[in-house]
Amino acid sequence: MAAALQLDRVSKTYGAMRAVDNVSILIREGERVALIGASGSGKSTLIRLASGLILADAQGSGTGAVHAFGLKVQESGRLASEVRAARRNIGLVFQQFALAGRLSVMTNVLVGVLGRIGALRGTLGLFNADEKRTAYAALAEVGIAQHAAKRARELSGGQQQRVAIARALVQGAKLVLADEPIASLDPKSAKRVMDTLVTMSRDHGIALVVSLHQVDYATAYFDRVIAMNAGRVVFDGPASQINAAFLTELYGASAEELILPSQFAVAAPADAAPSHTLS
Numbered sequence: 001m002a003a004a005l006q007l008d009r010v011s012k013t014y015g016a017m018r019a020v021d022n023v024s025i026l027i028r029e030g031e032r033v034a035l036i037g038a039s040g041s042g043k044s045t046l047i048r049l050a051s052g053l054i055l056a057d058a059q060g061s062g063t064g065a066v067h068a069f070g071l072k073v074q075e076s077g078r079l080a081s082e083v084r085a086a087r088r089n090i091g092l093v094f095q096q097f098a099l100a101g102r103l104s105v106m107t108n109v110l111v112g113v114l115g116r117i118g119a120l121r122g123t124l125g126l127f128n129a130d131e132k133r134t135a136y137a138a139l140a141e142v143g144i145a146q147h148a149a150k151r152a153r154e155l156s157g158g159q160q161q162r163v164a165i166a167r168a169l170v171q172g173a174k175l176v177l178a179d180e181p182i183a184s185l186d187p188k189s190a191k192r193v194m195d196t197l198v199t200m201s202r203d204h205g206i207a208l209v210v211s212l213h214q215v216d217y218a219t220a221y222f223d224r225v226i227a228m229n230a231g232r233v234v235f236d237g238p239a240s241q242i243n244a245a246f247l248t249e250l251y252g253a254s255a256e257e258l259i260l261p262s263q264f265a266v267a268a269p270a271d272a273a274p275s276h277t278l279s
């Protein structure tokens, strides 16, 4: 079985800054993984490398290969010829909502179909009834079908994130990479978005990698956590091992920005919680 995502000794340098430093990661099909780390630790860069939005360093200790479901995304600082096919399997949900604000919610979701239909039909917005039904069903699944006709910019931040999740569903993504999807949301909206992501993953067997600033969400929703510091993976293991003392060991004083004050403690609902929190 091909891995959902495989990074082999990938690095990315900006000037003198090694944003991602020789990282190797394997995510299995259907697996859910939280990516944590203090600001500037390399989480966003890693997600952009994984989706082929940016190129890895051509030289370094490895060839910097990225594969998704056995299809090559990039290697040796070049996009692979099969990158389009590889990307079809990858849905993206970003902190900045990455929706076309003037267009309707429905149209934004239908963009997910574009990888599968002819460019001309897509450009002209000629989506067929089946595609529209699928998009509406995806919006219903993430709980915002009632907003289908509104312009995307009229929705709240959390609702916009759920539009992006519906778009990934319509795309038929088998792996969703979410980069700080809850960073600018209030706690209630953040929880709703996390519930939606995890339920989507569970119900459709979609692998999920979510970068998170706050560790509490990582341990409430995920079994496996990958922690980054200064571009390197400093921990890859069970979420149950993550606690305040361990974070201080990993990050020193910067651990503070990763831990929520106790009054904001996060509890995932039973149907979205990882196995390590279920009795």
Ligand SMILES: Nc1ncnc2c1ncn2[C@@H]1O[C@H](COP(=O)(O)OP(=O)(O)OP(=O)(O)O)[C@@H](O)[C@H]1O
Residues within 6 Å of the ligand: 014, 017, 018, 019, 037, 038, 039, 040, 041, 042, 043, 044, 045, 046, 180, 213
């Ligand atoms: N386009 C760029 N040009 C120059 N430096 C960059 C660029 N993108 C990222 N960096 C640098 O690379 C390092 C890693 O940044 P990255 O955004 O990946 O971290 P992060 O863990 O996602 O941080 P945050 O939680 O603040 O989003 C930082 O020092 C950042 O300043």
